[in-house]
Amino acid sequence: MKIKTAEFVVSNSDVAKCPNSRLPEYAFIGRSNVGKSSLINMLTGRKSLAKTSGKPGKTQLINHFLINKNWHLVDLPGYGYAKVSKSSKKVFQKFITQYFSLREQLVTAFVLVDIRHEPQTIDLEFMQWLGENGIPFSIIFTKADKLKPKAIERHIGHYKTILLETWEEMPNYFVTSSTKIIGQEELLGYIDELNGNMELS
Numbered sequence: 131m132k133i134k135t136a137e138f139v140v141s142n143s144d145v146a147k148c149p150n151s152r153l154p155e156y157a158f159i160g161r162s163n164v165g166k167s168s169l170i171n172m173l174t175g176r177k178s179l180a181k182t183s184g185k186p187g188k189t190q191l192i193n194h195f196l197i198n199k200n201w202h203l204v205d206l207p208g209y210g211y212a213k214v215s216k217s218s219k220k221v222f223q224k225f226i227t228q229y230f231s232l233r234e235q236l237v238t239a240f241v242l243v244d245i246r247h248e249p250q251t252i253d254l255e256f257m258q259w260l261g262e263n264g265i266p267f268s269i270i271f272t273k274a275d276k277l278k279p280k281a282i283e284r285h286i287g288h289y290k291t292i293l294l295e296t297w298e299e300m301p302n303y304f305v306t307s308s309t310k311i312i313g314q315e316e317l318l319g320y321i322d323e324l325n326g327n328m329e330l331s
């Protein structure tokens with residue numbers, strides 16, 4: 131799929147105020163600093179559409195981006211960032227879970243995990259929560275440029291082993307790098323396919 135237009139629409143912390151449209155949408159979620167905002171920029175080929183930072187906690191709101199005038203990409207705040215105050219952390223968690231519970235336009239969630247790290251409890255718990263709530267998701271391994279191909283294979287194999295302790299099968303997954311532009315075609319192709327299933331023009 132070719133990205134012809136990519137526009138910022140709105141930021142907010144209230145799911146009820148998200149765009150009142152029936153367009154299909156896709157949300158990026160994962161720990162702070164995993165590369166959610168960078169991936170949105172990589173996918174759309176727009177360097178600073180979503181705000182990124184080397185410091186965790188950059189994205190603090192629900193951000194809607196309108197792509198090709200007919201679907202939305204959603205950048206969300208990270209979870210599991212210990213440095214935000216306890217009270218604001220709770221607010222994040224509440225509106226993140228509210229977003230996923232209430233947003234009927236959501237076609238699928240993309241849970242981002244850093245390919246370099248051991249499976250993290252918070253990510254596994256979030257996937258579990260999505261599963262229990264019937265919300266479809268794919269895993270996106272980020273920062274693949276940081277590992278050699280053999281190590282990528284090994285890390286994914288290990289992730290599979292851990293997931294298969296609780297899941298019947300390995301969820302759909304993608305390997306990406308925003309700096310080296312890896313996984314762009316695969317991800318956009320997948321979204322295109324899902325959009326097609328929703329009979330978009």
Ligand code: GTP
Nearest residue numbers: 163164165166167168182183184187188189208308
């Ligand atoms: P929050 O908004 O804080 O939740 O973070 P985020 O998940 O949106 O992460 P963001 O895209 O802001 O990126 C965090 C850091 O990781 C930045 O310093 C990025 O440059 C870096 N980064 C993101 N993607 C990649 C990647 O594919 N490869 C490498 N090497 N660095 C990346």
Ligand code: MG
Nearest residue numbers: 166167188189
């Ligand atoms: Mg961000």
